[in-house]
Amino acid sequence: VTPARIDFFFSFRSPYSYLAAPRAFALPERFDVDVAFRGVIPMAMRGQSVPREKGLHTLRDAKREAVRLGMPFGRIHDPIGDGAIRCLLVAEHAVDVGRERDFVLEASRGIWGEAADVARDAGLRPLCERAGLSWSDCAAALEDRSLRARVDADTAALADLGHWGVPVLVFDGELFWGQDRIEDLEVALVDAGLERALGGAGGG
Amino acid sequence: MPGAFADTLTRRVLPRLVVALSQVGWPARAGARARRALGRRGRVELFFAFDDPCSAIAVIELAARVGRRRGVRLVLRPVVARGIDGDPALEQKRRYAIVDARRLARRSGLALRRGEPLAAEEAAFLAEWVAAAGAPAAAQGPALTSFCVAAMRRLWLETDGRVRRADYAGLWRERFGGEPPGVAPDAGAGAAAVRRNERLMRRRRPYDTPAACVHGRWFFAHDRLVQIGERLDELGWAESQS
Numbered sequence: 417v418t419p420a421r422i423d424f425f426f427s428f429r430s431p432y433s434y435l436a437a438p439r440a441f442a443l444p445e446r447f448d449v450d451v452a453f454r455g456v457i458p459m460a461m462r463g464q465s466v467p468r469e470k471g472l473h474t475l476r477d478a479k480r481e482a483v484r485l486g487m488p489f490g491r492i493h494d495p496i497g498d499g500a501i502r503c504l505l506v507a508e509h510a511v512d513v514g515r516e517r518d519f520v521l522e523a524s525r526g527i528w529g530e531a532a533d534v535a536r537d538a539g540l541r542p543l544c545e546r547a548g549l550s551w552s553d554c555a556a557a558l559e560d561r562s563l564r565a566r567v568d569a570d571t572a573a574l575a576d577l578g579h580w581g582v583p584v585l586v587f588d589g590e591l592f593w594g595q596d597r598i599e600d601l602e603v604a605l606v607d608a609g610l611e612r613a614l615g616g617a618g619g620g
Numbered sequence: 621m622p623g624a625f626a627d628t629l630t631r632r633v634l635p636r637l638v639v640a641l642s643q644v645g646w647p648a649r650a651g652a653r654a655r656r657a658l659g660r661r662g663r664v665e666l667f668f669a670f671d672d673p674c675s676a677i678a679v680i681e682l683a684a685r686v687g688r689r690r691g692v693r694l695v696l697r698p699v700v701a702r703g704i705d706g707d708p709a710l711e712q713k714r715r716y717a718i719v720d721a722r723r724l725a726r727r728s729g730l731a732l733r734r735g736e737p738l739a740a741e742e743a744a745f746l747a748e749w750v751a752a753a754g755a756p757a758a759a760q761g762p763a764l765t766s767f768c769v770a771a772m773r774r775l776w777l778e779t780d781g782r783v784r785r786a787d788y789a790g791l792w793r794e795r796f797g798g799e800p801p802g803v804a805p806d807a808g809a810g811a812a813a814v815r816r817n818e819r820l821m822r823r824r825r826p827y828d829t830p831a832a833c834v835h836g837r838w839f840f841a842h843d844r845l846v847q848i849g850e851r852l853d854e855l856g857w858a859e860s861q862s
Contacts, residue, residue, distance in 0.1 A: 467704055469827050473838070475635055476642035480847060490639040494631040530633055579716070580709035593716065598842055600723040 425584040428503040429458035431478035434524035436583040436595035454570040488529030499535035509557035518547035652855035661691040670743035673721030676772040678830035678841035698747035748810025768804040
């Protein structure tokens, strides 16, 4: 039986995407689902205005949520511009080699918790290598126009769904927006009978 | 290289500074201790909109949660205008808010009945009543909170379709024993009080509803009910044991 699919719309410039990623990618451990990574271009690069107060509140709130989740947050290097696009292109390459989870987790932690400047090779390369990716393949991905077309298509797909922000998880046509709505998605997956049976009675 | 300096400042230094400053807790804790020493209560100031289903969840939940904390009061500040100026996703957000509020309601064991967004002007009279009766904040009490909870329940959990002013006037009379405010000669007082709340909300920094301001820190109240409780705990206003 083919597992159900969850589309995970993600932006490297979104701290809430960073906070969502470990739990989103962990869903197949508990449910019969596949998580499909869909990287999107940051809102501020899509002509949508982000008021100053919203930006400030997001940083403060994300810090509090990161503390709750036990995730590093605060040593930041905002990747807007080239950095965000470079991460999206490498993420598409990582999808092709089955390492998108590793790369997305490493790169987003680098951006939000380690102040990695992903617009520069010196900042991006160690994150790629920590994710088990070959730097020469990643460098080639940065020049690959077909990967850029995939990023544009995923960005358009989010808009076609009638949504504006990230992270968004889509299951069976239903949208769950926000790192703090994963618990509602889990309820929907339980309702759909997709929770895996707990294995092995008496297995220590 | 002023360009490189500016880039470093905006991408690295300022975000890090904002995060670091947000973690400084001693001024608020000292302020809370001083309030208690002076016999003053703590405050959760909630900016909300009657036409916003997520505000309904926030009002219902915070009324119960703050009510369990001795020495803390919920100050209710209804608004009508809010959000990001010129937001291109405004209509999508209004529709999604219903989906989202339905899920949040389920977490609280509630069920949302209304299935379509409510026009702001349809529920504006409720904001005017509450804003007029609740200004100044010292005039607010359990009857006003009870009315807001009952009105939100009626609007979002118990009814669909058009909003009938007479239903809500009945809820008002049950709690206050008189007619709602806003009749002549003070017909404009409610609208003016709502505008004051909207200006106050901008001064406090939130840009959308429902927003709870808790002694120098604000939260989207429907999303952060637990965190609001933790903030009150941190400031020394724990839940009462009873």
